[in-house]
Amino acid sequence: MSTRMPASPADTAVVRRLKIHVLRYNPQDPASKPHLELFEVDEAPSMTLFVALNDIRDRQDPSLQFDFVCRAGICGSCAMLINGRPGLACRTLTSVLGERITLAPLPFFELIGDLSVNTGKWMRGMSERLEAWIHSSSEMDLRRLEERMEPELAEQIYELERCIECGCCLAACGTARMRQEFVGAVGLNKIARLRLDPRDQRTDADYYELIGDDDGVFGCMSLLGCQDVCPKDLDLQTQIAYMRRKMLRAAVFSGR
Amino acid sequence: MKVVYTDVLVIGGGLAGLRTAVGVRQRGLDVLVLSLVPAKRSHSVAAQGGMQASLGNSAMGAGDNEDIHFEDTVRGSDWGADQRVVRMFVNTAPKAIRELAAWGVPWSRVARGSRESVVNAEKITISEADDAHGLITARDFGGTKKWRTCYTSDGTGHTMLYALGDQTIAHGIPVLERQEALALLHEGNRCHGAVVRDLITGELTAYVAKATTIATGGYGRIYKVSTNAIICEGTGIALALETGVATLGNMEAVQFHPTAIITAGILTTEGCRGDGGVLRDVDGHRFMPDYEPEKKELASRDVVSRRMTEHMRKGKGVPSRYGDHLWLDITGLGRAHIEKNLREVKDICEYFLGINPVEQWIPVRPTQHYSMGGIRTDHTGQSPTLKGLFSCGESACWDLHGFNRLGGNSVAETVVSGMIVAEFIADYCETEGGELSIGTGLVREFLDRERQRLDALLLGTGGESVTALRESMETVMMDKVGIFRTGEELEAAVQELQDLLHRSRNITLRTKAPGANPELVAAYRVQKMLKIALCVAQGALLRTESRGAHFREDYPQRNDRDWLKRTLATWENDSDDLPSIHYEEIPVTDMELPPGFRGYGTRNHVDHPDTEARVAEVEKTLAEVPEADRFARQQALMDYESLLPEKYRGRNERLTERL
DSSP states (O other): OGGGOOOOTTOOOOOOEEEEEEEEOOTTOTTOOOEEEEEEEEOOTTOBHHHHHHHHHHHTOTTOOOOOSSSSSSSOOOEEEETTEEEESTTOBGGGSOSEEEEEOOSSSOEEETTEEOHHHHHHHHHHHTTOSOOOOOOOOTTSOOOOOOHHHHHHHHHHHTOOOOSHHHHTOHHHHHOTTOOHHHHHHHHHHHHHOTTSOOOHHHHHHHHSSTTTGGGOOSOOHHHHHOTTOOOHHHHHHHHHHHHHHHHHHTTO | OOEEEEEEEEEOOSHHHHHHHHHHHHTTOOEEEEESSOGGGSGGGGOOSOEEOOOOOSGGGTTOOHHHHHHHHHHHTTTOSOHHHHHHHHHHHHHHHHHHHHTTOOOOBOOSEEEEEEETTEEEEEEEOGGGTTSBOOBOOTTOSSOOEEOSTTOHHHHHHHHHHHHHHHTTOOEEESEEEEEEEEETTEEEEEEEEETTTOOEEEEEEEEEEEOOOOOGGGSSSBSSOTTOSSHHHHHHHTTSSSOEEOTTOEEEEEEEETTTOOBOOTHHHHTTOEEEOTTSOBOHHHHOTTTGGGSOHHHHHHHHHHHIIIIISBOOTTOOBEEEEOGGGOHHHHHHHSHHHHHHIIIIIOOOTTTSOEEEEEEEEEEOOEEEOOTTSBOSSSBTEEEOGGGEESSSSTTOOOTTHHHHHHHHHHHHHHHHHHHHHHSGGGSOOOOHHHHHHHHHHHHHHHHHHHHOOSOBOHHHHHHHHHHHHHHHSSSEEOHHHHHHHHHHHHHHHHHGGGBOOSOOOSSSOHHHHHHHHHHHHHHHHHHHHHHHHHOOSOBTTBEETTBOSEEHHHHOEEEEEEOOSTTOSSOEEEEEEOOSTTOSSOOOOOSSSSOOEEOOTTHHHHHHHHHHHHHTSOTTOHHHHHHHHOOOGGGSOGGGOSOOOOSSSOO
């Protein structure tokens, strides 16, 4: 794999021996008990946790479970707790961490095994619950010119669209600890994105039906762990506050 | 015995697979998508730069149309493409992009008025027309005559995949995640579905379907360094190969992208050069104009990658402990542009290289990027030899790209082929031949066979290590089946891969768990990958010419006389240690654009004996049709519209071509 390739020119020559503690547990195996396991790895220049974990699996323990797909910080597969903080393992350079590194699976999501969690299943459920797609009754004639959109608006939508559904926001969320049904910053941001998009013809009253409760926008306690850890630097705080205002207004004006 | 029945089974949850699933669902069929990973994490998400569609909205794309897109694509393919398929594609691409726009992709838009831009390292002013304001804009990409690549900043694939992923959910289509097909169910010349392993529990299930579609992307990961996601291992394509009935096309056609960062091999988009970035050598010299004075950095990818390698061989590379590289310089584009339109590039540079591309040059070198080869299908996406098996997107060879793909044509192909092939799948399911006709005995036989294979791997005592086999394969492909190829090296590569294949039959696993077991997964995958690697290497060895991305130093000429043909590979028996290679002629006599000079370097190819006559015929035909009617001229040369599903026929509206 490309991944074991060494590194960029800017690297230092000092080799550290990393002590990587991995929280291991395989729910499929009745004999398995959660425990921390230590792996030692010689640090290579420009080594990322992706490289380190693959090295461990290739050379020390082939049973270690974790998820990587793009290994470039784009797909959102590899979120995990890195020294207790949610982040993308693939683009975390070991050089920014101490010699002792602790890795654990993201909390909140169903555990598959070791560092692998089922974010996909949760995200699909959230999308279904929030009907998180463009709702339009307009006829499509694919031969005709596309509908126009202001260039700035397209950019604003893209800003919110940059979420990669990695799950870090939920792993860092106080409400999610208490409410398994909470849609999280990922869900609220998605509704904010759809609301901004004129192609989604739903009204605030419709969105209120989806997120106007404690599992939605009113569940947020404004602790803002989501914003702190978002790998895409989305302005989740502003989006949640904005949606809360809009949903309150929708509630008031609909007589709720 | 667990058996699931459906109308259409789609293997692969990227853009091509999802668009196929939505298409057949809209036709009222029952459909299931199997995916190794959550669909929105598929490799399609990584496409940064854009999607080609000849909308012609922006000033630099003015006058663009299907004809020009067609010509660029055929030239880019070095005449290896099926020109009817290219026509189907270029006519559907504008429809695809408009459909995606309606589904929510926030395509970057034309803004009226003047703006500064960088072209050929010089600042120019571009003025956009009032009446184009708010329509989908486009950027420049390599090998195209017009600015045709539509984009969403540099998150095009992401926004496309999310829009399609959302539509998949809206249509209620189940995407079964962490499911891996191990084998196709088939009997004689008919495919009936697949045997599928649950990657969490290890459970095997037979999915029985009227039509089975493989949309599993490319095989970049047989190489040591690839821009591809780590799941792009070619194992989906291997499913077809292992039937012994379906054929693979042009597997030796492998594209190297000019600008992946060292050493992780992560891509920086062609948009960097399209937007004005330049390549520099160890002396800081911009060298591409020396080789390709006309297209410079924006020559076709295969050409730029070869020129870069050539330049490094002359000692002009930048030495580093990981080998030589060159520089990609986007500093001239300015902070605002980079932070808006090339933000992923900036992120990648910061996270993986620790540099800021606004101020610093990016260390890059050519890296495996795209697989033009794949499951051979006809223009409907169906295997000509195994009925009921369809394929589309990068895993297929239908054959849009020939021996080199243009940037921006791959994401376009995923959705366009998904749209088109879905219609043909639905048609097929509605015919008598499409009815299910499989007995449970056959299902049991296949399930038992796969169970036995897994057991054999789990119990294997031959002593071979999966990691060692895989690393050796990657190195052989990298060193001997790369950008520049020679007969000697390719022969050695085939031998070494055969040796690895033999050894892969004697693997010993350290982890014996039948359920979640990454080592077991790696083991059965490497066996498949080695067969794919052998198809690539053997195809490359036998093709004694240079065409597109396939470059033989010992046969540097394109040779239409002997090699205007498509390579077909089959793997007849599991115990074989080489694919059987056959060829299929690409007839010159019905080409709309007969083979000619591609426009790079000096004219240096051997003509096909039919070319001269076809050129004369084309000229004569065109002389009889008024120049103003481009549609009539096209129609007179080659029919394609009758091949398209009815719903995708018809012209595309443009500002200058109103319907």
